[in-house]
Amino acid sequence: MSVPASELKAFRADVSAWLADNKPADPGFLLPQSFMEVGSEQQLDFLREWQHKLWSAGYLGMAWPKEYGGQGVAGAFQKVADQEMARHDVPICFNTIGLNWVGPMILDIGSDAERAKYLKGILSGEDIWCQGFSEPDHGSDLGNAQTRAVRDGDDYVVNGSKIWTTLGNFAKYMILLARTTPNTERKYDGLSFFLAPMQIPGVDAHPIRKITGEYGFNQMFFTDARIPADCMMGEEGDGWRIAMKTLEYERGVSAGQAGGLWMIRVLADDAITQLQGHTRDGDAVLADPMVRDRLVQLAMEEKALQLGQKRAGISALTTDYPFSLPISGKYRATEYTRRLRQLAVALQGSDGALYVGDDDVRDGGFWQRAYFNAFSATIGGGTTQVQANIIGEHVLGLPK
Amino acid sequence: MTKSVIGSLAMEFSDEQAMLLDVAREFCRDKSPMDVVRANLETDTGYDAAVWQEMVDLGWAGIALPESVGGAGLNIGAAVPVMEAMGRALLGTPLLSTTLAGQLLARAGGAQAEPWLAKIAAGTVATVAHLESADWGSESYLATIDSNGLIDGRKSYVGDAGVADIFIVVVSADDNPALAMVTRAQLGADAVQMNTLIDLTKRSGKVDFSGVTVSQDALITGPAVATALRDFRLLGALLVAAEAAGTAASCLDTVVEYLKTRKQFGKLIGSYQALKHPMVDILCGVDNARSFVYHAATVLDDEPLSEDAEVACRMAKSQATDILEYAGDRAVQFHGGIGFTWDCNAQLFIRRAQWVRQAFGDALHHRKRLANSLLDQFL
Numbered sequence: 001m002s003v004p005a006s007e008l009k010a011f012r013a014d015v016s017a018w019l020a021d022n023k024p025a026d027p028g029f030l031l032p033q034s035f036m037e038v039g040s041e042q043q044l045d046f047l048r049e050w051q052h053k054l055w056s057a058g059y060l061g062m063a064w065p066k067e068y069g070g071q072g073v074a075g076a077f078q079k080v081a082d083q084e085m086a087r088h089d090v091p092i093c094f095n096t097i098g099l100n101w102v103g104p105m106i107l108d109i110g111s112d113a114e115r116a117k118y119l120k121g122i123l124s125g126e127d128i129w130c131q132g133f134s135e136p137d138h139g140s141d142l143g144n145a146q147t148r149a150v151r152d153g154d155d156y157v158v159n160g161s162k163i164w165t166t167l168g169n170f171a172k173y174m175i176l177l178a179r180t181t182p183n184t185e186r187k188y189d190g191l192s193f194f195l196a197p198m199q200i201p202g203v204d205a206h207p208i209r210k211i212t213g214e215y216g217f218n219q220m221f222f223t224d225a226r227i228p229a230d231c232m233m234g235e236e237g238d239g240w241r242i243a244m245k246t247l248e249y250e251r252g253v254s255a256g257q258a259g260g261l262w263m264i265r266v267l268a269d270d271a272i273t274q275l276q277g278h279t280r281d282g283d284a285v286l287a288d289p290m291v292r293d294r295l296v297q298l299a300m301e302e303k304a305l306q307l308g309q310k311r312a313g314i315s316a317l318t319t320d321y322p323f324s325l326p327i328s329g330k331y332r333a334t335e336y337t338r339r340l341r342q343l344a345v346a347l348q349g350s351d352g353a354l355y356v357g358d359d360d361v362r363d364g365g366f367w368q369r370a371y372f373n374a375f376s377a378t379i380g381g382g383t384t385q386v387q388a389n390i391i392g393e394h395v396l397g398l399p400k
Numbered sequence: 401m402t403k404s405v406i407g408s409l410a411m412e413f414s415d416e417q418a419m420l421l422d423v424a425r426e427f428c429r430d431k432s433p434m435d436v437v438r439a440n441l442e443t444d445t446g447y448d449a450a451v452w453q454e455m456v457d458l459g460w461a462g463i464a465l466p467e468s469v470g471g472a473g474l475n476i477g478a479a480v481p482v483m484e485a486m487g488r489a490l491l492g493t494p495l496l497s498t499t500l501a502g503q504l505l506a507r508a509g510g511a512q513a514e515p516w517l518a519k520i521a522a523g524t525v526a527t528v529a530h531l532e533s534a535d536w537g538s539e540s541y542l543a544t545i546d547s548n549g550l551i552d553g554r555k556s557y558v559g560d561a562g563v564a565d566i567f568i569v570v571v572s573a574d575d576n577p578a579l580a581m582v583t584r585a586q587l588g589a590d591a592v593q594m595n596t597l598i599d600l601t602k603r604s605g606k607v608d609f610s611g612v613t614v615s616q617d618a619l620i621t622g623p624a625v626a627t628a629l630r631d632f633r634l635l636g637a638l639l640v641a642a643e644a645a646g647t648a649a650s651c652l653d654t655v656v657e658y659l660k661t662r663k664q665f666g667k668l669i670g671s672y673q674a675l676k677h678p679m680v681d682i683l684c685g686v687d688n689a690r691s692f693v694y695h696a697a698t699v700l701d702d703e704p705l706s707e708d709a710e711v712a713c714r715m716a717k718s719q720a721t722d723i724l725e726y727a728g729d730r731a732v733q734f735h736g737g738i739g740f741t742w743d744c745n746a747q748l749f750i751r752r753a754q755w756v757r758q759a760f761g762d763a764l765h766h767r768k769r770l771a772n773s774l775l776d777q778f779l
Contacts, residue, residue: 268405269402273778275778287779289768292771295771297767299406300688300719304687306409307692310695311687311690311691311694316417316418316421316422317413317421324683325687385677388676388680391684398676399671
């Protein structure tokens, strides 16, 4: 669906005006920098209210069908709304796993009943979703998941543990990858996929304290948890296929996401601006030739990422390796983000040694916290190193 | 209010440009297989005159010159896909020198330039003689021209000096830059001394113009010359970047192919992450180079280059230079022992990378200028 530029322009003005009027005031406590960092009820309540407000105004899930709570308009509108959210620096939409991974996946391959049951609650923020893929002993090696689900009457009885579960302590549902058949010839074939309720006996969440000192991730323990059999998506053994489909949305390889910011936007401009007024070797930091070269490289990397997104849409300019840009998107963007934030701390002189809580720390410790939190993206969703394998094998055709 | 350091993100590519890219890639692939590239290393000119004539017939010599002088009437962005295709096939021709000579002249010259442009569009090889030292950042000229049109000065690194029929000599006329049009027939017998270049697909030389006299109609002066020279340097950086992006892509393919076939310790060596992951970084670097190059092609026109265009050309050169340097270097290493030999094509890539690095300014040069454009506003 292509939308006339004039229509998008008018829409941009509308969203921008709405955001300016409705951007919430600073709540007086630290807000999460991404959806993976919701550590307190206080943060959760605040973000839930914000997401509900955005959705009620019609700026979330715009491309989803009306019957499921969307607006039924072209995805281009959501893109504009997201850009404006970033530009206005509004809080994140915390229910990211539902909005951008589970929701589009259910829209794509789910049944009508599943669509009707789950989609609207994702958009409104009423139903919080978490993801049960990684296990303590199987982080990047997802296909080797060992959490067991054994059929017993109308239920599956689940035992095992999942880890790095964002929002696990608050979630109503989990997308759960569990082994229904052990010892299959291919490890992938024994896996099944559940849209599993979380607020049931036998499911316990243990919050994990992160390098930032804050919370957000959990380890989930399943002890004879009974999950109704009709919560299985597809058939037994379809787990790997559905998990891979979900990852396409998570990694941004496929479109259809409901939108909303999933992490605060930190740009090269921000890293540069925070250096204004500070000195290095007695002169402005931004006058130091070595620093300037690093910052120009940073700006180039950010610009190249954005230009790459545009070039990806021009088929004549992607004939060599048609999927290299989308498949390498996570690899490049998350590593860029980490380097940007690391550099922003590194150029602070002795202030780089301060942390959240110190009176003199710059911007309340924003950059230190942002740098540490960047690892959630370079590790989560398939580490950078696994991404490099995927790109090498699937794009360049190098052997496994 | 400061401006974002990211700036313009324009990226367009018309069906016409897509067709040109297709034609150019096919042409270069056909005309320049590796055995032909290698045969041309040993020749005086570095290219096959018949292939050059075909390129002229395709309209590429005057691709960005106005139709009034016999050109194709496209803007200089149209040369980008052609240069990328040439780089991919390591095809040596005087197209870069000739195209840039045409641009400098068209941008500086007005009506006075037209007869010269008509010759260029018709396939006469032209080149710009501007450098006097290894310093690409220097913008002053020791070569002078006096009121009688007498030139005094020598120029270095003059591209395709051995075959050019038209030399556009950048000289100082009363301390202002001017362009003197010199034809090969005006040069003394020993005026041209060819360089021994690290990249044997390229040709350049030292040229002594001392004693040559040009007539008034062959001397272009005025304020447009300085702007045209600035734009010539930026366009040179861009076209070299486009060529380098193509070469880096081809280098990537060459190494990937080797990693898919060579076995050591019982495994294909491409399965080792120590080799696989750097290849991924080369792929991403080549992707970025192509994005910058085609972004630059989008924001260029026949007017003096805009700030966006200047930034785009510099970023393209910085990115393409760095990635080809890395790709060429790794190409030698990842081929193992065979990579150290003359017969392995890795040598062509690493040698091209050294030539590309310096041509029209290295990455540090361009990033230094970019810092001035982008960061000074924050001071």
